[in-house]
Amino acid sequence: MLHVGVVGVGMMGQHHVRVYSKLAREGKVELVGIADANFERAKELAKKFNTVPYSDYRELAKAGLDAVSIAVPTSLHKKITLEFIEKGIHVLVEKPIADNIENAQAIIEAAEREGITLMVGHIERFNPAVLKLKELISQGELGKLVTISAKRVGPMAARIRDVGIIIDLAVHDIDIISHLFDEPVRTVYARAKNVVHPAGVEDHALITLGFEDGSGIVETNWLTPHKTRTLTVVGTGGIAYLDYIEQRLRLYNSEWIKEAKILRREPLRNELEHFIECIEKGKRPIVDGEAGIHALRVALLAQESARTGQVLEVGG
Template structure:
């Protein structure tokens, strides 16, 4: 049985622990332990989910794990990931893959050299509505894609942030839009600012993504009093409206309106099951290190564009 652990049990990490505990009850994994610098928090969750708490992730790394889930603040991704990779452990690291391009490359290189699985937790790729939309696009239901626009707005959460909204939230739709177009992003232009956060940490942004023959738009902020997570896809053959939260998808053309049948399921569970499957079978994840690096690169260039007012070319 696959031996897994979780590092970081804050707002997002606690849900990872919950899902792994469910998978453990089903006999799919063994949840060996969880680690957090807040040891009291680790003990609390360990007691709740029947596992072992650690105050230092380095101690958990010594437990001969097959896989680890890294859900610590972005600035710590590199150090934690490299520690586990050095022990031959496969790693799922929450999005974004790292805080800098250099750190992301270091994680990717270490995983490749160690021969372990590296996956980046871009959870919206595992949203059933997104998966269904991708199938419909591939089947030609919308014709040739022209524009994809996303709105990801809502109130500021209480969790501590070490990055601005473009890297924290905008990166979700940067990745999804690239995935739906089926190609890397060529250019990026952004306008951003800060109302609540200190200078240099943007809390609202409008991002334009240029493709070979199409455009993506991402609107995101921490200022809207209610949460909205939507995506609109315009093609030569119709238009699709997706709601991430409701996991709903409607398609319109000049003759009909269709609502896609979607079997609703928790995206996080889909994601973690995929990670486990990849580790067991030695398969390449849907969102590997290179995909995570591309999304991070575009997000960082969007920040630079917002500072300089220039369109940035995305060079790999």
């Protein structure tokens, strides 16, 4: 049985603690402890989920961990992730993998050098509706893909302080669109501005992604009063409409309309179970470091494109 922990118990980290606690009750892992600089918050959660709180993640790293989820601010990803990797502890680091390409590459190289499982928390890959959509695309239900359009909008996120909306939210759909096309993004063009956030922290963006024979569009903002998370996929043989939140998928072609049968399940549970399985069986995660760095590279280029007004080649 794997001994697991969580570093950073803010909004996302709390969910990691909750799901690991469920898996612990089912005898699948042991939740050894959680760490946060806000020790009062760590103590409160530890009491609720029957684990041990730490104010210093370094002390948690000494507690006999096999694996850890890291859900701290993006600017701290490299420092904390490397410390766990160097101790031989498998890591799931929340998206984006790091704050810049150099730091992301350092994380990937360290994991490879130490033989550590490194997974990046692109949770939408594990949404049951996305899993079903990928299956249907692979079966040719939509023919050849032409365009994929994502809308990820909602209210202002007070919790986000260190990155803009492209790095925080658009990176989800950059990853998913590339995954569905089954190829890396080739070009990026973006428009982005800040309306209510400080200068340099964009709160709305429209991003165009170029592929060999298709295009992706990501619309995202922190200005819409209600949360929307949708995806539209157009192919030569039909069109699909996906709702991330409702885990709903409908397909249309010239002759019929049908709705996919989807067993609703929490994406984070799917993600953490996959992480555990990869460690136990020596498998490579479906969202590995290379997938994480590609999504980050495209997001950073989108920010640059928004500043310069240019279409940029992705490379890498």
